[in-house]
Amino acid sequence: MCGIVAVVAQRDVAPLLIVGLKALEYRGYDSSGVAVLDHGSIKRVRAKGKVREMEARYLADPFSGGTGIAHTRWATHGAPNEANAHPHVAGRVAIVHNGIIENHVSLRNSMKARGHTFQSDTDTEVMAALIDGRIGQGMTLREAVLTTVRELEGAYAIAVISRDEPGRVVGARCGAPLLVGVGIGENFLGSDAQALIQVTNRMLYLDEGDVVEITRDHVQVCDLDGRPVERTVHESELSTDEVERGEYRHYMQKEIFDQPSAVTNTLEARVGPRGVLPNIFGSDSDTLLRRTRGLHVIACGTSYHAGLVAKYWIEEYARLPVSVEVASEYRYREVVVPADTLLVAISQSGETADTLAALRESRRRGYLGTLAICNVPESSLVREADLKLMTRAGPEIGVASTKAFTTQLAGLALLALELANRHGLDPERLDMLCAELRRMPLAIRDALKLEPAIIDLAAGFVRHEHALFLGRGAHYPVALEGSLKLKEISYIHAEAYPAGELKHGPLALVDEDMPVVAVAPSGPLLDKLKSNLQEVRARGGRLIVFADGGTGMDDMTGHGAMLRVASGCSFIAPAVFTVPLQLLAYHVAVLRGTDVDQPRNLAKSVTVE
Structure with a gap:
């Protein structure tokens, strides 16, 4: 992994490819x-x-041509060096690849036994050699790619x-x-x-197992058996303005300050x-949500915290x-699925x-249905789930998620309020919670003033x-x-840690060089949290407390600090205190x-296991 761009055009494509790679830098590489x-030759720079x-x-030694491929690599097989960088060349062929080929060792050993010499440690070069060999046997590029990908085990976009x-460029995707x-x-x-928005807003999204051939004038998609398939062209709503940093020093800073408008969306x-x-979760949501008696949430990283x-x-x-x-853990254990359980993937x-992969695995486990909460409408997760809710956060360029998290919380x-309404929450309390939720963008805007x-x-x-870092309840x-x-x-x-766990081990780490950050909104657990913080203060730890207006925490921090966060209510406080x-x-x-x-x-975007 991490980013692919390819172009067939009537103009020199190297500058276009480089612009596309710069648009993909946010993915990490x-x-x-x-x-x-x-x-008639392959010119390459890495x-x-x-x-x-x-x-x-x-720029020191430019080359021209109307057909090209480009890649930003995040090392998986082989060290991050020039020899392992993409594109990889084997004879007549150059290739770029995202993913991991799990059977590359056996394929490589088989080719070595036939006398082939490899120039890199990557699984990608194995594919290039296989495709080149088949072209040498008389296959077209498309035929060679089709034959090769049928042999592969693992994930790829090439x-x-x-x-x-x-x-001509031939591409394929699986996973x-x-x-x-x-x-x-x-x-x-x-x-x-984002790699292409500066040159076109018309996008065609490939499905699992698709192989595509592009020329200047044609796009042809087929399945792994070579049968033609139809894929719809969509007009992307993404704009170049959305991926510009503007007045901010970093994209992450911009995206932190985007959160009031993102949550509003x-x-x-x-x-x-x-x-x-x-029906905000889809036209079939009424039937599925009415029957829901439990939920399993699967996610990774920041999305897991939202869950x-x-x-x-x-x-x-x-x-x-x-x-x-x-x-990543869900996939590899035998999960007990109670009747009428909804799977939520974030x-x-x-x-x-x-x-x-967990969403796909869930299909054999007897769930009532699946719901995707996601930011990308054309993504695989959204297309494969029964129900979906788009977060509408807009592009997030910084690797460390910010507005993705708060929009997922929104x-x-x-979802929580929809289920609460269906399962008997007092209407007056539901109205109050809805009013609080509508205040979330304003409360986040106030928090940014800190x-x-x-x-x-x-x-x-x-x-x-x-x-x-310490928190209790939903603030853990x-x-x-x-x-x-x-x-x-x-x-x-x-x-x-949950603050109550402090004395069960982590307190041993606390001294004057260990800052302890506490999330301390008002609520029934506040007095418990105060006791935990006293334990830190007694051992010389430096406390940094984020509290709201009515907690009486001023005497808690000692030589530390306290900042007041006006969340306004406990329901939306997790988003605001973030x-x-x-x-x-x-x-x-x-x-x-x-x-x-x-x-x-x-x-x-972690697109390999």
Whole structure:
């Protein structure tokens, strides 16, 4: 993995490919490369590091041609170096690939036994060699790709060119996203719409098992048996303005400040004064939600934390049992599925490999149905689920999710209220919760005003190498999310615990060099939390407390700090209290000089297991 761009055009394509790769940088990568067919030969440039380093090499020795492929790589098989960077070339063929080929070792050994020599450690080069060998046997590029992908085990999205067939690119997808951009006299392949939006807004989304051939004037899609299939062209609503950083220093900062409008978009035309509006989860939602007697939530990373918050909401207001599980673990155990259980899959991209595989695995386990909560309408997760709710967050470029999380919380709050209404929540209380939910964008906007105080706070935080985050109830997942944000972008080791667990082990870590961040809204657990914080203070720990207006916490922090967060009510407080934790992580990372938008070793969309 991580990003693919391919172009067939009447103009030189190398500059277009490089622009496309720059649009995909947000996905995370450690090397990049471009290959172009130039007068019957394959010209290629690759470099470890950023796209700009590869671009500098290209500009020093440019080449031309109307057919090309390009890639940003996040190392899986083989070290992140130039030899392992894509595109890979074997004889007549160049290829780029996202995914992991699980049987590549046996394929490689078989080819070595026949005398083939490999130049890299990657699974991708094996595919290039197989395709080239079949072209040598008389197959066309499309036939060679079809024959090869039938042998593969694992996940792939590929784009392939052959010097014998200029003006043609063949792509295929299985378990990793790939789409077609449809132009006028030129066509494109890309990992997502952001790679192509600067050249076309007409997109054709490939299904699992599709193989596509593009020329300047034609797009032809077939299945693995070579039978033609029809795929609909959609006009993407994505705009170039949405993927610009504007006045902000980093995309992450922009996306933190996008949250009031993003959450407004999530809630718009979905919640009214008297409850959640009808059919917002799809035309079949009434039947499935009426029968729902329990939920299993599967997700990864930040989305998993959103699911944990939803568990508190749904169990409190709808009185339905909810289990939340990391998708990569769910797949590999025998799950007990009670009757009439709804599976809820949460993913920003809708292409998260573990979550998507778990959704597919769930089909044999007897669920009532499936619901996807996602930000990308054309994603595999959305297309394969029975019900869906789009978060409408807009593009999120920063690898560390921010507005994805708060919009997922807004969507899950809608689900909680819809289920609560169906399972007997007092109408007056439901009306009150709906009113509170409609206030969420305004409360988040108020929380953003804490940025100057958080900048000051970050200056005292930046020297530390470890931190603890504490929360209780629905704010324990908020503490988990705050901890994750800090470690992702500042590289400070951080852990989060339910505050009641402090004395069961983590208290041993507390001293004057261990800042302890506490999420402390008003509520029935506040006095318990105060006792936990006294334990920290008694051992010299530095407390950083985020509290609301009525908690009486001023005497708790000692030589630490307290910031007041006006959430307004307990229901929406998890989303609101998340915002200052995002700002804290962001400004600590800025002071430490890390790559905030593209932190080391991480990819935005994890499309391999």
